[in-house]
Amino acid sequence: MILRELINEVLYQTKYMTNRVGIFGLSTMGKNLALNFVDKGVTVSVFNRTPSVTYSFLKENQHPNLVGFENLNDFISSLERPRIILLLIKSEAVEVVLNELSKLLDSEDYVVDLGNSYFLDSRDRHQRYRNKFNFVDCGISGGEEGARHGPSLVLGGSNFPAQVFDVLKLVSARFGDEFCLGYFEGDGAGHFVKMIHNAIEYAVMQSLTEIITLLFNLKEEQAEIIQKLRELEHRGMSSYLLGICINILEYDLENRILHRIVDEAGQKGTGKWCSQVSLDWGVGVPSITCAVEARQLSTYFNSLRSSPGIKVFNNSVLKPPSVEILYDVLNLCYLCFYDQALRLIAHANRNLGYKIDVSLVFKVWRAGCILAASHLNQLSQMFHNSNYLDLLSNMNLVERFSPSIQDKFRSLTHFVNCVSDSYSYAPVIFSVYNYLLGAFSNKRLGFSLIQAMRDFFGRHGVYLDGSGQLTNIEWKK
Ligand code: 6PG
Numbered sequence: 001m002i003l004r005e006l007i008n009e010v011l012y013q014t015k016y017m018t019n020r021v022g023i024f025g026l027s028t029m030g031k032n033l034a035l036n037f038v039d040k041g042v043t044v045s046v047f048n049r050t051p052s053v054t055y056s057f058l059k060e061n062q063h064p065n066l067v068g069f070e071n072l073n074d075f076i077s078s079l080e081r082p083r084i085i086l087l088l089i090k091s092e093a094v095e096v097v098l099n100e101l102s103k104l105l106d107s108e109d110y111v112v113d114l115g116n117s118y119f120l121d122s123r124d125r126h127q128r129y130r131n132k133f134n135f136v137d138c139g140i141s142g143g144e145e146g147a148r149h150g151p152s153l154v155l156g157g158s159n160f161p162a163q164v165f166d167v168l169k170l171v172s173a174r175f176g177d178e179f180c181l182g183y184f185e186g187d188g189a190g191h192f193v194k195m196i197h198n199a200i201e202y203a204v205m206q207s208l209t210e211i212i213t214l215l216f217n218l219k220e221e222q223a224e225i226i227q228k229l230r231e232l233e234h235r236g237m238s239s240y241l242l243g244i245c246i247n248i249l250e251y252d253l254e255n256r257i258l259h260r261i262v263d264e265a266g267q268k269g270t271g272k273w274c275s276q277v278s279l280d281w282g283v284g285v286p287s288i289t290c291a292v293e294a295r296q297l298s299t300y301f302n303s304l305r306s307s308p309g310i311k312v313f314n315n316s317v318l319k320p321p322s323v324e325i326l327y328d329v330l331n332l333c334y335l336c337f338y339d340q341a342l343r344l345i346a347h348a349n350r351n352l353g354y355k356i357d358v359s360l361v362f363k364v365w366r367a368g369c370i371l372a373a374s375h376l377n378q379l380s381q382m383f384h385n386s387n388y389l390d391l392l393s394n395m396n397l398v399e400r401f402s403p404s405i406q407d408k409f410r411s412l413t414h415f416v417n418c419v420s421d422s423y424s425y426a427p428v429i430f431s432v433y434n435y436l437l438g439a440f441s442n443k444r445l446g447f448s449l450i451q452a453m454r455d456f457f458g459r460h461g462v463y464l465d466g467s468g469q470l471t472n473i474e475w476k477k
Contacts, residue, residue: 019043022085030088032147036171047075083109091117102132112136123188139194141369152180152369156190173368182364186354199274199288206291207333210426217424218320231323239373265295285340290431315423328411339397359383
């Protein structure tokens with residue numbers, strides 16, 4: 001009761017004021033983003049379906065620029081026009097909320113979906129709500145810390161949402177003087193870019209896990225492992241994810257917690273969407289798919305490994321790979337992950353009418369997000385002025401880095417041999433190995449045999465060199 005009176009007092013004080021931004025949804029991300037705005041001097045209205053969540057948030061964070069509402073109509077009336085409502089809710093709830101808001105807003109108002117929504121749903125929503133309000137799809141990255149102190153943000157839509165852009169600029173992360181905030185033309189393009197971000201996130205997390213796990217499996221001292229990871233940072237491989245791995249291992253050295261965490265990985269689905277889309281579009285992204293499947297299989301593997309019927313493999317003890325080898329392996333991993341992601345972006349630009357400037361994508365990922373890494377600056381410069389419609393004609397990463405891949409591939413082969421000999425688990429790094437073999441091996445890849453079999457049993461035809469015509473072979477004489 002006291003709490004309610006306190007909140008009412010805040011409400012009354014500001015009853016006739018209008019606020020610049022409305023935050024709908026006070027989960028971790030919503031709360032932290034609201035506080036980030038307040039820090040920047042922006043007046044904020046907040047609303048949550050469950051009023052008690054709003055009450056406790058306001059109680060803990062009393063500030064004249066922060067006002068909460070129990071009633072959706074009051075929340076909307078409290079906003080400056082055109083209203084800017086930022087949705088930070090679960091993707092499953094977005095449609096219901098948009099529908100509700102469509103009855104209360106005007107066509108010049110903005111509703112920005114900052115959740116991890118599926119980009120094709122967002123694409124439809126741009127159409128569906130076109131005359132009701134301005135819908136903006138927006139990927140936000142950086143977790144709780146990012147939302148509170150500066151996330152990386154990617155906006156989509158057919159029209160540049162200038163007012164939303166200006167407001168989000170106030171809270172976005174910065175790389176030097178530049179904002180980690182980008183607009184990508186195309187309905188759903190913001191959520192598409194976020195999906196790609198998350199897919200690479202899966203692959204990077206899995207590859208780091210595979211490297212560190214190999215070192216553990218080869219009985220390297222934990223302090224030594226941390227030292228090697230630090231060395232990778234010093235050699236120019238620093239990234240947010242590598243940094244948190246070091247933090248986790250250091251914490252574990254003191255508290256011995258890692259081995260007590262159940263060996264099964266969760267996921268919310270954005271990585272899976274990327275694999276699904278890649279299969280639908282015929283653009284293979286094997287490392288991303290391996291990372292998604294590794295998480296999916298982890299529960300199955302864990303139950304198998306604890307089953308009494310399973311006789312576990314025994315590993316041999318080898319020398320752990322040097323930091324030079326790890327450096328090369330991680331480099332090739334990044335190269336392949338970005339190559340795969342770029343092929344998907346190129347497909348979306350060509351076939352969905354998106355105008356995704358990859359140089360800008362890499363720019364906005366340089367800080368604030370989970371993928372933040374030192375190499376992104378170099379990548380953004382490399383793709384400066386690239387033609388979004390013809391992205392890969394002269395920018396194919398694997399081709400471009402071909403000379404340096406040759407040397408690093410020896411390290412990768414050494415690493416893969418260590419993995420095999422020690423029975424460590426490394427599906428993503430093996431996928432990178434095969435991806436590069438597919439591009440560079442001077443041996444047969446074998447697809448002609450696949451075609452021969454298809455023709456043998458189904459008369460699907462084969463192309464003979466130089467003919468350009470589908471031909472059936474009389475296999476059975
Ligand atoms: C980010 C993250 C974030 C992600 C969650 C859950 O950029 O801040 O990518 O948006 O969705 O961390 O991801 P999974 O549950 O799919 O691992």
